[in-house]
Amino acid sequence: MNKPKKAKLFSLRCLLMDIMRLFGALPGLIWLRPKICCTSKKAKRRIRGGALVISNHNGFLDPAFSMFVIWYRRQYFVCHKEFLETKAGPFMRAAGACIPIDAKNFNIGSFRQITDSLKEGKLVVLFPEGHINDGSGKMGEFKSGMVLISMQSKRPIVPMYLKPRPHWYSRLKAVIGEPVDITELYGDMPAFSKIEEITKLLRQREEFLEEYAKTI
Amino acid sequence: MAVNRSDIIEKLKEILVSADESNRSKLAGITEQSDLFTDLGLNSVNMLYMVIATEEVFNIRFDDVGMNEFRTVGDVASYIEGKLK
Numbered sequence: 623m624n625k626p627k628k629a630k631l632f633s634l635r636c637l638l639m640d641i642m643r644l645f646g647a648l649p650g651l652i653w654l655r656p657k658i659c660c661t662s663k664k665a666k667r668r669i670r671g672g673a674l675v676i677s678n679h680n681g682f683l684d685p686a687f688s689m690f691v692i693w694y695r696r697q698y699f700v701c702h703k704e705f706l707e708t709k710a711g712p713f714m715r716a717a718g719a720c721i722p723i724d725a726k727n728f729n730i731g732s733f734r735q736i737t738d739s740l741k742e743g744k745l746v747v748l749f750p751e752g753h754i755n756d757g758s759g760k761m762g763e764f765k766s767g768m769v770l771i772s773m774q775s776k777r778p779i780v781p782m783y784l785k786p787r788p789h790w791y792s793r794l795k796a797v798i799g800e801p802v803d804i805t806e807l808y809g810d811m812p813a814f815s816k817i818e819e820i821t822k823l824l825r826q827r828e829e830f831l832e833e834y835a836k837t838i
Numbered sequence: 839m840a841v842n843r844s845d846i847i848e849k850l851k852e853i854l855v856s857a858d859e860s861n862r863s864k865l866a867g868i869t870e871q872s873d874l875f876t877d878l879g880l881n882s883v884n885m886l887y888m889v890i891a892t893e894e895v896f897n898i899r900f901d902d903v904g905m906n907e908f909r910t911v912g913d914v915a916s917y918i919e920g921k922l923k
Binding site: 724726727728729730731733765766767769770774811813814815817 | 856857858859860882883884886887889890891900901902903904905906907
């Protein structure tokens with residue numbers, strides 16, 4: 623079902639993204655000194671093939687931090703289409719790292735773009751709160767779109783928690799949890815109430831990672 | 839595929855009832871004028887779910903349309919009707 627697909631070592635489409643990763647790696651490692659923890663042996667396994675990574679959203683730099691946590695994969699970020707109108711937008715668009723969505727009028731085209739990327743074996747990162755949290759580091763409510771995405775693409779959801787950094791020079795600390803295979807657990811088309819239930823379960827998984835992060 | 843409008847509404851009703859058993863009584867009274875958001879209490883995720891299920895049932899493919907473009911059950915039925923022609 624989720625047959626791992628080997629990513630191309632070189633791809634013209636990903637050239638800018640790869641250049642960013644290559645030249646950003648060393649300064650980023652010096653600045654962030656990432657500490658990555660996994661909750662179990664299963665969580666420690668490298669993510670192969672298509673997977674939807676969900677994470678809490680503390681700030682604008684979270685996508686960059688995510689690249690340091692799952693450093694061995696190219697990542698594609700689901701973002702609001704308004705983000706592409708900011709100064710960083712054209713750059714991110716050129717890098718091909720963004721999958722823009724219209725949060726006010728979600729369209730089926732964006733949904734297909736995300737599910738197709740997952741089916742192609744890409745790693746898609748989504749912030750299920752839908753926005754940056756209030757700054758206190760407290761996670762907001764999760765939106766349930768991620769469940770439908772995972773269901774339709776038949777790819778697992780990997781929870782990740784990025785610990786808020788009190789200072790710009792603080793170390794990046796992150797926790798990765800075990801993948802959740804929704805189709806395996808709940809079938810192809812669970813009812814509305816089940817979708818809400820799964821969303822709550824994923825929120826609980828994130829809360830667990832949050833607690834875990836306090837110990838590192 | 840020759841499907842008339844009332845069949846489409848009936849199929850939509852079936853899709854929604856199977857997805858939301860707890861709301862069976864509310865969904866049983868669906869008419870063309872029923873507002874998807876206010877009368878049926880659907881949100882954008884539920885709408886997306888309905889679109890996915892509809893595509894499977896009618897074997898059609900929705901274009902790149904926003905979920906807000908469908909306000910009533912009749913809007914969805916018209917869209918499906920257009921696709922089946």
